[in-house]
Amino acid sequence: MFPPSAGRHHCATGGHYRRIAMFVCSICGGSTFVDHSILWDQLASEWQLSPDERSYIERQQGTSCTSCGSNLRSIALANAIRAAVGTNLTLTEFVKTPEAGLLSLLEINEAGNLSSILRQLPGHVLATYPSVDMHAMPYSTDSFDLVVHSDTLEHVSNPIPALAECRRVLSPNGTLCLTIPTIVGRLTRSRAGLPKSYHGNAATGSDDLVVHTEFGADMWTYVLRAGFSAVSITSVDFPSALALSARKEKVATRSLGFHPSTTCNTKTPKRIVAVHFPKAGGSSLQSQLLGLLGDSLALDYGHDPLTSAGLETAEFPVGKRGVYGHFSARRYASTDGYWMTFLRDPVDNLISIYYYWKSVTVPGHDLHGRFLREKPSILDFAKYAGVQRLMSETYFGGFDMGRFDFIGFHETRDRDIPRLAAALDLPLSAEVYVNKTEPYTERHIVEDDTSLRRQLADLLADDVAFYERLRN
Incomplete structure (x- = not known):
């Protein structure tokens, strides 16, 4: 100022x-x-x-x-x-x-x-x-x-x-x-x-x-x-x-072409808790739900599990139909509602986060700021506290995954989005893509490097096992 x-x-x-x-x-x-x-x-x-x-x-x-x-x-x-x-x-x-x-x-x-x-x-x-x-x-x-x-x-x-x-x-x-x-x-x-x-x-x-x-x-x-x-x-x-x-x-002007009577159907679960696991297609889903449910969907991106604020617990927001954001499942553990999330293969997920963080020059939190200062290799990034067990501990550690009513996967989103749409009785589309990571030639080389992928899988062993249990 x-x-x-x-x-x-x-x-x-x-x-x-x-x-x-x-x-x-x-x-x-x-x-x-x-x-x-x-x-x-x-x-x-x-x-x-x-x-x-x-x-x-x-x-x-x-x-x-x-x-x-x-x-x-x-x-x-x-x-x-x-x-x-x-x-x-x-x-x-x-x-x-x-x-x-x-x-x-x-x-x-x-x-x-x-x-x-x-x-x-x-x-x-x-x-x-x-x-x-x-x-x-x-x-x-x-x-x-x-x-x-x-x-x-x-x-x-x-x-x-x-x-x-x-x-x-x-x-x-x-x-x-x-x-x-x-x-x-x-x-x-x-x-x-x-x-x-x-x-x-x-x-x-x-x-x-x-x-x-x-x-x-x-x-x-x-x-x-x-x-x-x-x-x-x-x-x-x-x-x-x-x-x-x-x-x-207004909600009506953001209804993606659907009449409000069909977008805010009474069959939609009264309470939706959506854990936005990073770089697993969550932004695309959030943009649609926000357009369909409007301000009845609370966004909670101020309690990222990679920050100290991520340790805070909370009650479900009063007067809302859903809450969506980067938060640990433990944050709303007291909520009896429709629990949902999308996940992604841990190796592919880490590669996507790595290149996304490189492309965003303004850090979203202190760990991202450290990343921008240190410019680590992708193997060193995989060793960061909070990142190495991002799925199994940071986001979902200590939480009963059996409470989730819906778990979708980035690899099968074309099938999973219609399944979620039917469960929520909302017209969701698998064709919407938001916040895609910028293409890097180096990223494609890393994705195709089988030796490097094996090293990453070893470093992320806990998350890989966690992910495979949920997939099977």
């Missing part, structure tokens, strides 16, 4: 006044702007900015309206909000209308100069760190028409679960609007394992100013990976200032 206006850390005194051709501030209607220097050399070096990149980040953060003080970042966010509510008024004018009085809006950390304007909405709620953790917000599902945050996501340790939490608290047809500092000529990278970098004053830097992720041209994919089905990008003086927006669709 950068300083919102001149006068705070690292802002130059004075500035260069200019007009941006054919441009009017969508917040107040002003047309004259002043440039301030915001970035300091240490941050530009840590960020590895080229002169051109530094120039447009300076414009994003330091070019501001002389009338209201809002910078281009805030103006881009205001444009996204105006598009979401369907108004041509300036934001200052809109918040005074009767229509605005009906909106419920969650602002996560102060959105620069917009905050004072958004606070005029009767339905405005401000959530600030550390009182509110963006990964687990204390608000009910379907609570807000708008969720807004500005240059916050880069400071969040796990951006995808945080975005999924934003989606959860949105009401059906509600919209998420956000900005993040973006370098459009590169891909997103994690700062895990690098020296700490701060937006703000490094000398007085605090946890909320530490940068965890430097976002690039693929920033929009994080919104889709969080469960939204579409994302829009609003530009102001490209590439200086970009805002993203995503609407939470």
